Amino acid sequence: MNNGSCSAAAAELGERLLDVYQRLYAFYGPQHWWPGDTPFEVIIGAILTQSAAWVNVEKAINNLKAAGALTPTALRAISLEELASLVYPSGYYRAKARKVKAFVQYLGERYSDSLDALFQGEVASLRRELLSVYGIGEETADSILLYAGGKPVFVVDAYTRRIMSRLGLSPPQDTYAHYQAMFHDNLPPDPGLFNEYHALLVQHGKTRCHRRDPLSGGCPLRDMCLYAARLIAPRGPSSG
Ligand code: SF4
Incomplete structure (x- = not known):
């Protein structure tokens, strides 16, 4: 891939990541994380x-x-x-x-x-x-x-990995660092965005995108989901 196609691919990935965020936000609303007084x-x-x-x-x-x-x-x-x-x-x-x-x-x-x-x-x-x-x-x-601390650092967890892999948005290697780099490299370094995005992924993973038998009917991500389209196989128990 030359530099031009690399940056086009990065821009497209950034748009897709933002699209996921916007759909989840429209569906679930603000999550008000983190619950804590100080x-x-x-x-x-x-x-x-x-x-x-x-x-x-x-x-x-x-x-x-x-x-x-x-x-x-x-x-x-x-x-x-x-x-x-x-x-x-x-x-x-x-x-x-x-x-x-x-x-x-x-x-x-x-x-x-x-x-x-x-x-x-x-x-x-x-x-x-x-x-x-x-x-x-x-x-x-x-x-x-x-x-x-309000720092622009993306938090990765098992829900992040599961949902992103089902959407076909896995990084080249299935590691914490690679997932985090995918968000850091393709989204603006905005702590508010990272805060809400992680919270929305947790909400989606807990309430709908279950490890087994996800509730794909009515899912706001369904039309972009490879897993729901049966284009990728379910992951094993390590998917969290
Ligand atoms: S369509 Fe189903 S598997 Fe895909 S993200 Fe939504 S709940 Fe998860």
Whole structure:
């Protein structure tokens, strides 16, 4: 492909990605993410929501609030056992208590508990830093950067991969980095767009584009969907 056809293909991909977004937005409306009163609460929620339904994360967050423990200082002071019991509703509670402890330890040591100072950093180096904290993987780091820090970072999850692959919009390799690059390279770097787009994909994956037996009748993406047209085979259990 020469440079001209490369940029035409990129422009077309950008248009298709925006088309998906606009259809989902028109269908589902604004999603008002992330549910959380403060950026710090958003971060703790991003850690607790790993492998957990949001309704259970809310219970854990409410426990932390009721115990007066939803501050970096209080989370460092509380014992690991007590923290584990407070976050119990979110599942994997011992591991999550350790992860929350690791984050507040890092925030205190490195930024004196200032999220303003944390988010002043350059995005790529801040992302690397977050990934070096125990318990923070790519999806969590990017959720923190986007939803707590307002950075133009696209969050990729199993819903993103499933829906995009069904639409025939998979990147060349099925990795987190390749999916993220597809959005970063073909959409404007707009945190508001990335915020709403990810939330809409989650909504679509949860309510309609199920792993098995998706509700394709009436789907706003149906006419562009290879899966619904039976042009691609269903993916296996790893598709999330
Ligand atoms: S048509 Fe069906 S498989 Fe395709 S995106 Fe919609 S719900 Fe998912």
